[in-house]
Amino acid sequence: MILDPETDLSFSLTLNAPRAVIWQCWTQPQHLKEFFVPKPHFIESCDVDLRVGGRFNTVMNVEGNSMSNDGVFLEIVPDEKLVFTDAYQEGWKPAADPFMTAIIELADTDGGTLYTVTARHRSAEACKAHKDMGFFDGWGTVARQLESYAQTLI
């Protein structure tokens, strides 16, 4: 994948947990609820149909407000790569104004799992908005929450 600095945001971290456990966390609702949004925000509901084109619908609670985000999985390579987006709803219904496509990549590394998050956007403006909204802090916090939670499953 060749990144485009105008429209893509990406970072990598080493997480001290095995790849298979990280995968499990990212693909099962009961685990997703434990790390998917920076605390004290939380996930009210999470509906996952883990197949290409299957739904990945979440409702997060931000300071008492419910925020729905409906999407689908685009690509599923167990223990390696998960791609999802809000550009479609289940049944390949295109969203009017999608925000991003997220690519989670996992690889073995000394000390655990090399965890790479990439967010791809339709425009430089959307990318900048996501960056200004706190992409690196937010997804970084989520990565550390994921690591801590994954360690409880080992």
Place this chain on the structure above:
Amino acid sequence: MILDPETDLSFSLTLNAPRAVIWQCWTQPQHLKEFFVPKPHFIESCDVDLRVGGRFNTVMNVEGNSMSNDGVFLEIVPDEKLVFTDAYQEGWKPAADPFMTAIIELADTDGGTLYTVTARHRSAEACKAHKDMGFFDGWGTVARQLESYAQTLI
């Protein structure tokens, strides 16, 4: 799949050719070139990587003008369902202004293959534009070209 009359266009036809041959035509460049655009327009080049997220890039020639259309496959169920779109380029790079997502469905029926084409759009405006551009005539002509060509392969 629940269709939305505001944003989706769809029709079904029976094609007098086996499902497996129709599938072969839709997934191999040398066959796609034979039916994919209404004649006398033609396909100058066709680059297919038949996997989820793989490229489906075509260049068509319309009255001497080359028109590129780069996209990807979203879902591949051999002999049954092919979904592709211009909403992404290879590597899940979102397109700035995608036009549509196409769903080709094949089923056995008396006399051959029940062939269903659905085009889903992001907005009612895009759907209307596609309809006014001649969706039913154009894709209907393509279906008959496909049928004739498929019969030469039996």
